[in-house]
Amino acid sequence: MSGTTEQSPAAPEFRVWAVPGLPEVAQGDDLAKLIAGAEPGLADGDVLLVTSKIVSKAEGRLVHAADREAAIDAETVRVVARRGPLRIVQNRQGHVMAAAGVDASNTPSGTVLLLPEDPDASARAIRDGLRDALGVTVGVLVTDTFGRPWRAGLTDVAIGAAGVRVLDDLRGGTDAHGNPLSATVVATADELAAAGDLVKGKAAGLPVAVVRGLRHVVAEEDGEDGEGARAMVRDARDDMFRLGTSEAVREAVTQRRTVRSFTDEPVDPGAVRRAVAAAVTAPAPHHTTPWRFVLLESAQSRTRLLDAMREAWIADLRRDGKSEESIARRIRRGDVLRNAPYLVVPCLVMDGSHEYGDERRDGAEREMFVVAAGAGVQNFLVALAGERLGSAWVSSTMFCRDVVREVLELPEDWDPMGAVAVGHPAGLPKPRPERDAGAFVVSR
Known part of the structure; x- marks a missing residue:
């Protein structure tokens, strides 16, 4: 063979x-x-x-x-x-x-x-x-x-x-x-x-x-x-590993910018929840947890809230005697929320606060909780920046808390502390003016 x-x-x-x-x-x-x-x-x-x-x-x-x-x-x-x-x-x-x-x-x-x-x-x-x-x-x-x-x-x-x-x-x-x-x-x-x-x-x-x-x-x-x-x-x-060790915190803080224009790209709800997890590590008085974050993930919920807030704002401005032209101009400033693909309403709760029975101490007690709420929101914004998401924290919900609570069906003791627009930035941020840290420091 x-x-x-x-x-x-x-x-x-x-x-x-x-x-x-x-x-x-x-x-x-x-x-x-x-x-x-x-x-x-x-x-x-x-x-x-x-x-x-x-x-x-x-x-x-x-x-x-x-x-x-x-x-x-x-x-x-x-x-x-x-x-x-x-x-x-x-x-x-x-x-x-x-x-x-x-x-x-x-x-x-x-x-x-x-x-x-x-x-x-x-x-x-x-x-x-x-x-x-x-x-x-x-x-x-x-x-x-x-x-x-x-x-x-x-x-x-x-x-x-x-x-x-x-x-x-x-x-x-x-x-x-x-x-x-x-x-x-x-x-x-x-x-x-x-x-x-x-x-x-x-x-x-x-x-x-x-x-x-x-x-x-x-x-x-x-x-x-x-x-x-x-x-x-x-x-x-x-680059998932762009930040180093202690520089990670400083870089994330400095990269956090107010973003007012977003793309149509959807926001990952998991990224927002991770940012909330970072938010609730903020310091708070008396070992309390004074933060609540309401996530408006559907277009319907965002539109319903913003429409109700707009009507309340228009009514307030008319009571103040503003012209229709002035009212229209002011309303347009709220477009940052309406154009965002995702909204978050941070709320303050006073659970665990102390009542002292005098105005001075009770006022200071609330201020401590407000400061803690701000620290939580700052954590939230920085964490969003770490997720490569842009954000803008605006105060609007603080001026119509009853409306917000009613539309979102929130408990009476939840105080809305503004609203955070979240999305993918539509462009690069403008350079931030340099600030001399020494100008904000007093040594004794």
């Missing part, structure tokens, strides 16, 4: 090696020419992994800085977390990393090395230079060392890229068992950077590595440099 033997397809494989023989890099050096001289056997489809430090040196990013902390400040856009002298920050390139990437190691005394100004542009320049020098089309990654949340140890990642598919989006496909892939986007560039670091090492003086055998990740046409490593920086709206 005779026949042919079918051979299985070769298993995927690749090689990675460090490039020896590179000289010490100085400002003005042509990295592409140096790499071509040290590794003239580069081939189409290779991926070159270049440590950011030598790119920075060639681009003159060595700067005099007697104080490294000042240099970190200058490169920092946003502090994410801080513990003692260590700062995790977002730098000018958009990367979240320790010390903004400012490096004081292996540099002359009194100097620091900054990251490349535009790592994607640096990668493109090296790629173009290697095409001119060797006639090859390669991919180039500029790499740097990152720590990672929840994981010990450091690894290299790509901060600049040219001619490399940095992300492999598998969403819409299926796995080996036919299950749909709905959230799988592979960070190909970071995987390549980490592979290169295994052979470059951190202290071996080998700043460049080559990966061969993964030609499919390299763009082969001239001018196809790709979207660069910038595409790997997560957008703020999609």
